[in-house]
Amino acid sequence: MDTFALIVTIGVALFFTYTNGFHDSANAIATSVSTRALTPRAALAMAAVMNLAGAFLGSGVAETVSKGLIQTPEGSTGMGILFAALVGAITWNLITWYYGLPSSSSHALFGGMVGAALAGGTTVYWDGVLEKIIIPMFLSPVVGLLAGYLVMTAIMWIFRNSNPHKTRRGFRIAQTVSAAGMALGHGLQDAQKTMGIVVMALVIADVEEYSEPIPVWVKLACALMLSLGTYAGGWRIMRTLGRKIIELDPPQGFAAEATGATIMFGSAFVFQTPISTTHVITSAIMGVGATKRVNAVRWGVAKNIILGWFITMPAAALVAAGSYGLVYLAFL
Template structure:
């Protein structure tokens, strides 16, 4: 029975990773596609390859997910597996709902919300202080830093190229966007694929199929990397339209700055803070930052408000779905 539950958890985790890929593919490539720096198909292939590479660069974020959200070592093996399983259900359901409505919500926070909701419903201790330090503070600060940094860098770019020929400048930034989009996709794989690794690692630890001292097995890393890459290649056109055009019409220079700033924020959180931040929040706030350099009214704040509502709802909504799933499984 426990072995079957582990297999089911692994399958659902990889399914979540796949939905994460097509849900968040827009994060890496929407700006490049909207400015015509890359064609949609070329951008998706590039993003899929870089997602795979990024997923193999580290495990620090995965360790945070596995050890700093819910205390699974205080329960029976069946309870542990049920909590992880229902956490994934909550995350996947919220991902699909926001994808359907074209809202770029955070797969990161839907998974964390799922773990919190399922853990509470399962009667397990929650590491609230770690959640505040590793989730809540980065969730608030990363978009603010992304907005301010993108705004400042864009002002600097406008000043540096103030006397340059617009056509030539746009052409150069279109070429540069190939590199910035690749950097963004690498950061997406570095952050988001690791969360799935962390969940699978939790399931394996619960039944003794993995040794904490040896870290995450290689097959888990490869499977998570492959799932998010396949999901990315399948595309996320609804959300791509929202990020690429509905917030603001981007030009190549602004697209380059938004992607570069977002990549820097993702790398800093992964390698320095080991914090699971949202690629969605980061790129969206950076797009708003570069857009605000035109004028504040250039940003479609109504669309931004709808996105912000989805951000606020993500953790409690996915937690509620996961808690309901846990209660149903327990009663049944």
């Protein structure tokens, strides 16, 4: 196996993690920044640290990505498939970041994997894609919407007779904790997705076996790149989540973040399912906003975001398939 190809593939995987960090950092901190619970730089620093910590909390999601979606390809063709999958995901991440659309880095990666695998003649485990990707893709936003609505309704009832000023101040402080939980969950979910890709590359290169634990250096490298990307910030997407869907106050921001963090931890630890941080927090914000009144949510922006959800996987798959074709013509 060409060592250079392995190094390049791992390097591209780590760059994907970096783009994931600045693309999805807004998910963890947009509500806290928009309600002025945290300053932007303080929020980014906190999110970077918590993303780093979250990456070391488990490995179930990484195992799903590395073994449950496509058959591990072999040789130089296999490395080309992984490379093309990452190019597809990175390209879609950069396009959606440029336009400020909070699409899913996770589904960009999964779409890239499927597209490159099909182009390279590798078996796609469609049952795994359906069970671990497609069903959670539709189910997690519904859960986020309903849970956000219920959590915010409970907060409104519990604090119905409290002093509004003191309540807002208290929830502004509480948002520090809920934002940290979101960032921890993001690290738990998204760093592991790249770990799975790196492990697959090492298996293709006969450097590692699936039976072995994920090497510490892989965890550390993925965690650091996600953390660095997070600190680089994602201001365009932050504006969309923090202001354009609905004007949030501190109780609403706390409700959305607490909902999102709970769903991400449950998905990672209970089901080992790689869900989209973007889907969960966006739908939670919508659910929280709907408690004020249904038309308080700017559903036009929400419609554009939902459209992005549906086109992310096929778009990344097409880019990845085209990238594999170029790699095949040039190197294979």
